[in-house]
Amino acid sequence: MNPDSRSLRTASLIAGLGLALIVVLTPLGNFLAVQPLITPGDAAKTVQDILNSEALFRWGIASLILAAVLDMIVAVALLALFEPVSRYVSTMAALFRVAYAAVFLVAIIQLLIALGMLNDPTQAMRAIDAYNTIWLVGLIFFGIHLVLIGYLAYRSGYMAKVFGILLIVAGIGYLVDGFGTVLVPNYSINIAQFTFVGEAALMFWLLIKGSRKDFSNGDADQGHYFDPDALPVRQSAPSAVGSLESHSAIHEGEPT
Numbered sequence: 001m002n003p004d005s006r007s008l009r010t011a012s013l014i015a016g017l018g019l020a021l022i023v024v025l026t027p028l029g030n031f032l033a034v035q036p037l038i039t040p041g042d043a044a045k046t047v048q049d050i051l052n053s054e055a056l057f058r059w060g061i062a063s064l065i066l067a068a069v070l071d072m073i074v075a076v077a078l079l080a081l082f083e084p085v086s087r088y089v090s091t092m093a094a095l096f097r098v099a100y101a102a103v104f105l106v107a108i109i110q111l112l113i114a115l116g117m118l119n120d121p122t123q124a125m126r127a128i129d130a131y132n133t134i135w136l137v138g139l140i141f142f143g144i145h146l147v148l149i150g151y152l153a154y155r156s157g158y159m160a161k162v163f164g165i166l167l168i169v170a171g172i173g174y175l176v177d178g179f180g181t182v183l184v185p186n187y188s189i190n191i192a193q194f195t196f197v198g199e200a201a202l203m204f205w206l207l208i209k210g211s212r213k214d215f216s217n218g219d220a221d222q223g224h225y226f227d228p229d230a231l232p233v234r235q236s237a238p239s240a241v242g243s244l245e246s247h248s249a250i251h252e253g254e255p256t
Contacts, residue, residue, distance in 0.1 A: 008215040015081060018073050020203060051118060090148075110131035149171075151168065153167055153202070163198070
């Protein structure tokens with residue numbers, strides 16, 4: 001039993017394109033549109049800068065919302081790609097990415113709330129701070145997602161094991177940053193900026209290799225049979241059973 005090669009190539013292409021768009025939209029929305037208008041500790045200046053560039057701020061929010069939606073699409077595509085490896089683990093990975101996207105959307109909503117409070121700089125700044133905090137905490141879900149995807153990639157048989165290792169390292173980086181935000185006051189270290197290599201490697205593999213790979217060959221079987229639910233059902237041969245029963249009946253009818 002081999003996974004359908006065409007459907008896996010399609011899932012790989014969709015996931016790769018989704019990740020590529022996220023790589024563009026998230027920095028564009030957060031680092032080029034939203035964050036430059038925020039001055040930490042200075043609510044009045046932040047509000048004035050947003051008022052002066054409100055259109056840019058709104059476009060940044062729109063970019064982030066689109067990135068969150070794409071995260072959900074990528075979650076489904078990766079589920080389809082790695083389900084032959086382990087249905088349970090791939091489903092958990094998808095759920096954690098969807099959970100991250102949901103938390104991300106809650107964070108983005110704080111920016112919309114801030115827009116409605118520009119006449120009260122203090123309240124607007126609190127909403128903006130909440131955006132940053134909620135997003136960072138949400139990275140815990142994203143980190144778990146990457147660790148699970150890394151495990152699946154490592155066990156898949158159709159990806160080099162180094163991809164799995166790099167993804168697990170990337171996931172750990174996000175976990176450290178996420179829990180650091182929760183546990184350490186004024187946490188400012190950004191481990192993920194040094195461990196993101198696995199994400200980039202996955203994106204390029206999906207676009208360049210996965211979208212063209214023939215998953216029907218033997219490479220995919222190593223991971224495919226790892227999932228107990230995907231194992232073919234073995235049936236006993238009726239002829240052999242019938243032969244044994246006949247042989248027993250003959251012996252039972254013989255005189256002693």
